[in-house]
Amino acid sequence: MVRTIALLTDFGLDDNYVGVIKGVILKINPRLHIVDVGHLILPQDICQAALSLKSSYRYFPKKTIFLAIVDPGVGSKRRAIILQTPDYTFVAPDNGILSLAAECEPRFRITEITTTKYFLKPLSRTFHGRDIFAPTAAYLSLGMSPKKFGKPLTTLTRLKLPKPMINFKTRALTAEIIAIDRFGNLTTNIEEKDLHTLKNNFRIKINNRTIIGLADSYAQMKKHQPLGVINSAGYLEIAVNCGSAEKVLRAAKGTRLTVIF
Amino acid sequence: MVRTIALLTDFGLDDNYVGVIKGVILKINPRLHIVDVGHLILPQDICQAALSLKSSYRYFPKKTIFLAIVDPGVGSKRRAIILQTPDYTFVAPDNGILSLAAECEPRFRITEITTTKYFLKPLSRTFHGRDIFAPTAAYLSLGMSPKKFGKPLTTLTRLKLPKPMINFKTRALTAEIIAIDRFGNLTTNIEEKDLHTLKNNFRIKINNRTIIGLADSYAQMKKHQPLGVINSAGYLEIAVNCGSAEKVLRAAKGTRLTVIF
Amino acid sequence: MVRTIALLTDFGLDDNYVGVIKGVILKINPRLHIVDVGHLILPQDICQAALSLKSSYRYFPKKTIFLAIVDPGVGSKRRAIILQTPDYTFVAPDNGILSLAAECEPRFRITEITTTKYFLKPLSRTFHGRDIFAPTAAYLSLGMSPKKFGKPLTTLTRLKLPKPMINFKTRALTAEIIAIDRFGNLTTNIEEKDLHTLKNNFRIKINNRTIIGLADSYAQMKKHQPLGVINSAGYLEIAVNCGSAEKVLRAAKGTRLTVIF
Numbered sequence: 001m002v003r004t005i006a007l008l009t010d011f012g013l014d015d016n017y018v019g020v021i022k023g024v025i026l027k028i029n030p031r032l033h034i035v036d037v038g039h040l041i042l043p044q045d046i047c048q049a050a051l052s053l054k055s056s057y058r059y060f061p062k063k064t065i066f067l068a069i070v071d072p073g074v075g076s077k078r079r080a081i082i083l084q085t086p087d088y089t090f091v092a093p094d095n096g097i098l099s100l101a102a103e104c105e106p107r108f109r110i111t112e113i114t115t116t117k118y119f120l121k122p123l124s125r126t127f128h129g130r131d132i133f134a135p136t137a138a139y140l141s142l143g144m145s146p147k148k149f150g151k152p153l154t155t156l157t158r159l160k161l162p163k164p165m166i167n168f169k170t171r172a173l174t175a176e177i178i179a180i181d182r183f184g185n186l187t188t189n190i191e192e193k194d195l196h197t198l199k200n201n202f203r204i205k206i207n208n209r210t211i212i213g214l215a216d217s218y219a220q221m222k223k224h225q226p227l228g229v230i231n232s233a234g235y236l237e238i239a240v241n242c243g244s245a246e247k248v249l250r251a252a253k254g255t256r257l258t259v260i261f
Numbered sequence: 262m263v264r265t266i267a268l269l270t271d272f273g274l275d276d277n278y279v280g281v282i283k284g285v286i287l288k289i290n291p292r293l294h295i296v297d298v299g300h301l302i303l304p305q306d307i308c309q310a311a312l313s314l315k316s317s318y319r320y321f322p323k324k325t326i327f328l329a330i331v332d333p334g335v336g337s338k339r340r341a342i343i344l345q346t347p348d349y350t351f352v353a354p355d356n357g358i359l360s361l362a363a364e365c366e367p368r369f370r371i372t373e374i375t376t377t378k379y380f381l382k383p384l385s386r387t388f389h390g391r392d393i394f395a396p397t398a399a400y401l402s403l404g405m406s407p408k409k410f411g412k413p414l415t416t417l418t419r420l421k422l423p424k425p426m427i428n429f430k431t432r433a434l435t436a437e438i439i440a441i442d443r444f445g446n447l448t449t450n451i452e453e454k455d456l457h458t459l460k461n462n463f464r465i466k467i468n469n470r471t472i473i474g475l476a477d478s479y480a481q482m483k484k485h486q487p488l489g490v491i492n493s494a495g496y497l498e499i500a501v502n503c504g505s506a507e508k509v510l511r512a513a514k515g516t517r518l519t520v521i522f
Numbered sequence: 523m524v525r526t527i528a529l530l531t532d533f534g535l536d537d538n539y540v541g542v543i544k545g546v547i548l549k550i551n552p553r554l555h556i557v558d559v560g561h562l563i564l565p566q567d568i569c570q571a572a573l574s575l576k577s578s579y580r581y582f583p584k585k586t587i588f589l590a591i592v593d594p595g596v597g598s599k600r601r602a603i604i605l606q607t608p609d610y611t612f613v614a615p616d617n618g619i620l621s622l623a624a625e626c627e628p629r630f631r632i633t634e635i636t637t638t639k640y641f642l643k644p645l646s647r648t649f650h651g652r653d654i655f656a657p658t659a660a661y662l663s664l665g666m667s668p669k670k671f672g673k674p675l676t677t678l679t680r681l682k683l684p685k686p687m688i689n690f691k692t693r694a695l696t697a698e699i700i701a702i703d704r705f706g707n708l709t710t711n712i713e714e715k716d717l718h719t720l721k722n723n724f725r726i727k728i729n730n731r732t733i734i735g736l737a738d739s740y741a742q743m744k745k746h747q748p749l750g751v752i753n754s755a756g757y758l759e760i761a762v763n764c765g766s767a768e769k770v771l772r773a774a775k776g777t778r779l780t781v782i783f
Contacts, residue, residue: 001291002292004284008277013274013562014560014703015574015704016560016578018558019558020577020578022558023557023582023586027581027582027584030583034555035283035284037281044764052276052277056284059281059285059391061287061288075741076742125738125752126740126751126754126761127754130581181275182276218335218386218387219333220337229387230385231388232391263553265548265552294548294552296544298545299537299538300535317541320546325545478598478647478648479597479598480595481598490647490648492649493648493652
């Protein structure tokens with residue numbers, strides 16, 4: 001079976017960092033697929049990377065190994081880990097980047113990467129993606145056991161994401177924009193299940209605009225009108241048909257919105 | 262044989278959309294090549310995507326499946342189709358994105374994708390690239406017949422591109438810039454064959470500059486001088502040796518030019 | 523064995539140039555890996571490409587073929603070459619792009635690509651990446667001998683990079699910034715060995731800021747403080763922990779720095 005290694009980093013595409021990591025991987029295991037989940041995570045934005053991983057990993061083939069590197073603590077004492085679920089393996093710094101995906105999994109095992117045997121030598125101070133994480137993922141893809149890389153860990157560093165707050169007295173759910181995509185679609189921190197509780201009977205207020213309920217699709221709404229929709233990651237999204245909600249609503253990451261029910 | 266699936270979208274590289282599509286494809290068929298034709302088509306610019314597809318598809322291996330997704334009508338009644346030529350297969354929304362490639366092919370067959378059996382469940386409202394188009398392309402790459410996905414169609418939605426207009430009285434061909442690349446090279450809507458008719462004896466006027474005839478290469482012209490050349494897609498291109506024609510000529514998409522013959 | 527072809531170009535990601543090159547390669551040899559070293563080299567910046575190649579090629583599997591195309595002289599008399607070292611093969615225009623990698627290799631052989639037999643027909647005037655370099659790399663990956671493509675060459679066009687200048691009287695090494703990455707990290711033209719000579723006892727002056735000696739890692743320094751570190755390519759790098767040295771130090775490519783020892 002040809003396994004897949006999927007890469008998620010904040011390395012950008014201007015430099016050769018991503019290419020070098022792929023070279024390192026293929027040097028160890030030339031029989032696999034390498035897929036980019038993305039490399040344009042904002043520099044050092046662990047939260048964005050954790051959300052991206054959470055909303056994407058289940059679409060990949062079983063046995064895929066995710067190499068997730070947003071690593072502002074490179075060279076410090078932050079731990080490097082392997083996290084295994086029944087279906088997937090993740091290799092990353094232990095800084096919270098894996099915690100949102102891990103929350104979706106009933107069980108997983110963690111190994112700290114400490115054995116230096118598989119590291120590239122000389123070990124650089126600034127590029128553990130190349131020297132530690134890439135070879136680890138590559139040897140794992142050959143079927144090597146995580147036990148070879150170090151000892152089990154019982155704790156995982158967790159991210160704290162802002163949660164929407166409900167006020168039953170004012171019948172308002174206060175939330176915020178946590179991500180914006182290329183089309184200007186705004187992802188909120190409200191999940192589909194939060195709205196089910198509200199029985200889908202509500203209006204959304206954001207920057208002095210009001211949106212009534214949920215649309216079935218972008219195209220259902222008039223052109224240039226804002227709408228609410230459950231997006232492909234399961235979150236409430238504010239969009240504008242044939243336009244950018246970011247521009248039309250002058251919204252940014254962190255912009256507040258209220259759902260009145 | 263290892264088949265190729267080639268992706269052309271306006272999804273950009275900031276988000277995980279393209280990565281997720283690749284995950285979905287590899288989950289169904291792990292034995293293929295996935296190649297990016299490009300993901301930076303301007304959001305919802307069906308015309309740019311159609312031109313890109315037209316000028317690239319014939320360079321790919323026979324039996325390549327093109328997944329072309331620029332889909333402002335996602336979730337509406339716009340049709341999803343499979344278009345087969347003797348050598349290639351295209352999977353796309355039926356919004357004109359395939360029409361320029363189809364014009365180059367003497368014969369092709371179209372199937373509307375209606376059978377829901379192969380869709381990802383639950384079907385999202387906003388990401389048919391992931392839920393419909395990617396699995397369709399992946400199953401086709403396994404050798405499944407288009408017939409499995411729905412019924413034949415006899416019509417294809419066509420794009421209307423601006424055509425150059427010739428005036429034999431004033432001996433002028435009026436045309437416009439339809440694309441600009443990273444180097445600032447300007448693609449016009451004049452094809453090589455249009456110039457053959459003019460016997461290659463002409464001058465080009467654009468934004469008060471005059472260019473005499475065609476150059477054999479960029480380097481043939483003095484540095485920073487504008488020149489005309491037949492580009493790699495077969496169109497008249499206005500370029501500047503070691504510079505940007507876009508900047509030197511202050512041109513944009515839609516800028517008019519005149520060929521005086 | 524599945525060989526790797528690694529691509530380094532200034533073609534950007536906006537257009538279909540890179541995708542078309544991959545199509546051409548896979549049409550000739552469908553059994554290989556194609557890896558992007560990068561496509562965002564600044565347009566026509568041969569020096570940046572040469573540095574990128576130098577710092578990346580050794581991380582790739584043996585027998586990797588590098589296709590390096592930054593080619594302002596396309597269509598002129600500049601030569602197209604194949605350069606072979608014992609472990610790697612490079613295909614590129616002979617404009618200096620290979621010269622920094624070649625400096626790291628004790629021996630190599632060069633072949634000029636002149637035989638037109640393997641070129642795509644019709645040969646375009648502006649896209650030799652597609653019509654000459656891509657098919658050459660693809661046929662080489664099938665095991666074809668470089669001899670099939672033309673005659674041996676004994677000279678290689680060399681790049682002249684600025685070298686740091688040492689003044690033993692003022693005990694100062696004057697150098698400059700030669701590259702800046704996405705994180706705002708500044709690569710200088712000082713190599714690790716230059717600093718060993720200085721016995722690691724020095725301070726760095728850049729834009730009125732002074733940095734004492736070398737850090738072991740980014741995280742060792744206080745947040746937002748500038749630091750010096752040997753980067754993953756073996757050069758002295760000026761960085762800022764959890765920030766951008768480019769912004770904090772208002773530095774650019776060409777900015778001077780002095781190492782006082």
